Amino acid sequence: MNVEALLQAIPPIAVYLLVGGVIGIESLGIPLPGEIALVSAALLSSRHTLDISPVGVAAAAAIGAIIGDTIGYSIGRRFGMSLFERLGNRFPKHFGPGHVALAKGLFQRWGVWAVFFGRFIALLRIFAGPLAGAMRMRYPRFLAANAGGAVVWAGGTTAVIYFAGVAAERWLSRFSWIALVLAVVIGIGVTLLMREQTSRLIAQLEAENDWETLRRH
Template sequence: MTVDSILESIPPLAVYLVIGLIIGLESLGIPLPGEIALVSAAVLASRHSLDISPVWVGAAATIGAIVGDSIGYSIGRRYGMGLFERLGKRFPKHFGPGHVALAKKLFARWGAWAVFFGRFIALLRILAGPLAGALRMRYSHFLAANASGAICWAGGTTAVVYYLGLAAEKWLARFSWVALVVAIIGGIGLTLLLKERTRNLIAQLEDEHDWETLRRHDGI
């Protein structure tokens, strides 16, 4: 059995449901690879041998993002900031003091725009819904930013990946392998640089949080 035959045996409805579920759970606050799942589905949609619609991929991702963020908002509004303290103890790599402090800093500066642009940033994509609820952001403002961000992120990502998939063979035929390797290395390098800067900022905020906790404990 070939890879193509395996892919052709997957019902399109199953793809839409899985995409919506993964992105919904990620938006709710569970650290799942929503972006990877969306890109993979968009790539599958670009193959004419498969009956997967890019429109439905984008729609499923958008619905999952909006619903997941809204549920996360409700949970954050009910349990408040104490929720992040408990999650930070169990999942320090995703909900540590530095992660929450950085997200709060962005929310304080940008307000509802942090929800919109947070859809494009892995850290905020997980924290945006629960944190907006915990910080008592007005739901109407949250919903507007959440829905518009989800549409732009899901629809834009699907469209870009889909059309890149269609043009991939022609693109590779026009450019040398050297140019392709350079482009890949450059993209990986930029991604690693952004991750390192985010990691350093989180570590700095975690140190500030530890110092503040020590100062309150010692009565300084």
């Protein structure tokens, strides 16, 4: 199978829609591999034989993130914290009490900055929109932080991966399939690392809560 020909047959608009769609759905609160989609598309945009634009990739990612977070904010504002209780019962691995408590604690501590920097953190990337709405954060402040974080995250990630891909192409004659493999490996590695860090924070938070409960009694 000619991988290069297969990649060239993919319309650039399909790549942009896929990136924006995956990131948008992830921002709604549904755990999808948004980072993997962005990294993969950014690597493909570094191929001079393809018509995929890095600017288009970054724009699609940013727009998807902003729209997804805004819809998630509206859902969270409509249903409140009870939304996370219901989600926790159905999806305990993603919306368990520890995850919600950790995200809520970060919001209470950092406020609007949790929305901005949440785009760079796997846990908050899923929780940011719905949780901000549930906690009744003012929408103008949320929108400013959401849009700013989305643009910086999408643009910065795309730029770093794009220029890394351009540099690597000088050394690799058949970079197309290697790019896809690297994208998956990098994305999965980052996801697993963030999940491990999140699990540690949740365990620490639960231990502190147990200690506080024992101290009061």
